[in-house]
Amino acid sequence: MIIDLHIHTNLGSICSQLGPDELLVRVRELGIDGICVTDHHSHRGANRMLEYAGDRGYPIFRGVEIYTDYGDMLVFGLKRDTRYHLTTFWELVEMAEADGAVIIPAHPCRGWDPKHGHRHAFPREMADHIVAIETHNGANKHRSNLQAQELAREWGKPGVGGSDAHALWQVGKCVTVFEREISSEEDLVRELREGRFFGAYLEELRREAV
Ligand SMILES: [Zn+2]
Ligand SMILES: [Zn+2]
Numbered sequence: 141m142i143i144d145l146h147i148h149t150n151l152g153s154i155c156s157q158l159g160p161d162e163l164l165v166r167v168r169e170l171g172i173d174g175i176c177v178t179d180h181h182s183h184r185g186a187n188r189m190l191e192y193a194g195d196r197g198y199p200i201f202r203g204v205e206i207y208t209d210y211g212d213m214l215v216f217g218l219k220r221d222t223r224y225h226l227t228t229f230w231e232l233v234e235m236a237e238a239d240g241a242v243i244i245p246a247h248p249c250r251g252w253d254p255k256h257g258h259r260h261a262f263p264r265e266m267a268d269h270i271v272a273i274e275t276h277n278g279a280n281k282h283r284s285n286l287q288a289q290e291l292a293r294e295w296g297k298p299g300v301g302g303s304d305a306h307a308l309w310q311v312g313k314c315v316t317v318f319e320r321e322i323s324s325e326e327d328l329v330r331e332l333r334e335g336r337f338f339g340a341y342l343e344e345l346r347r348e349a350v
Contacts, residue, residue, distance in 0.1 A: 143174040146302025152185010156306040170312040174199035182221045217241035217329035247277040249287035267295045275299025276339035278313030301339030
C-alpha cells in the first residue's frame with residue numbers, strides 16, 4: 141500500500157496552498173493508495189480533511205509535524221495538539237510515550253553542508269525514541285535525502301517517504317510503501333512501530349514496475 145505520509149493542506153496549514161479537492165484528484169491520478177495529513181502542531185486540518193472527504197472512500201490518516209530543538213518531527217498517534225516552538229524533543233518523547241504515538245524525524249538533513257562537515261548534532265540516544273527516519277522528503281534536495289538515508293543506515297532505522305507538499309505539483313513525489321493494508325490510525329502506528337515499510341521516490345517505483 142503506497143501512502144504519501146507528509147502533506148500540508150490549506151485546511152490546516154497557513155503555509156499551504158493545497159486544497160482538498162485537487163489533492164484527492166491528484167493522488168488518485170498518481171495511483172497513491174492513501175495520504176497522511178501532517179499539519180504543524182495540530183490535527184485540526186487533518187480532521188477537517190476527514191470531514192471533507194466524508195464517504196468518498198479514500199484512505200486519509202492523521203499525523204502532526206512538530207518543531208523541536210532537534211528539528212521537525214512527524215508524529216503519528218498523538219492524542220493531543222501542541223503549541224508552536226515550545227516543545228523540546230525530550231518533552232515530545234514523553235508525550236508520545238503517554239499517548240502510544242511514534243516519532244519520525246522529518247527531513248533530518250535539510251540544510252546540512254557536507255563540505256564543511258556541518259550537521260545538526262543529533263545525540264545517539266535519540267535513536268532509541270524514533271521508529272524511522274524520513275529518508276525521502278519531496279521538498280528536500282536529493283543530496284539531503286541521501287544524507288538522511290546514510291543516517292538511517294548508520295542508526296539501523298527504516299526510512300519513510302512523504303512529499304511534504306504545500307502545493308499541488310509537489311504531491312506524491314515521495315511515498316512510503318507499506319507491506320500491509322492500513323485502514324486506521326492504529327494500523328498505521330502499529331506498522332510504523334513494526335518497521336514493515338520503506339521510503340521511495342514515486343517515480344523510481346513506477347520505473348521499477350515497468
Ligand atoms: Zn518540516
Ligand atoms: Zn512538512
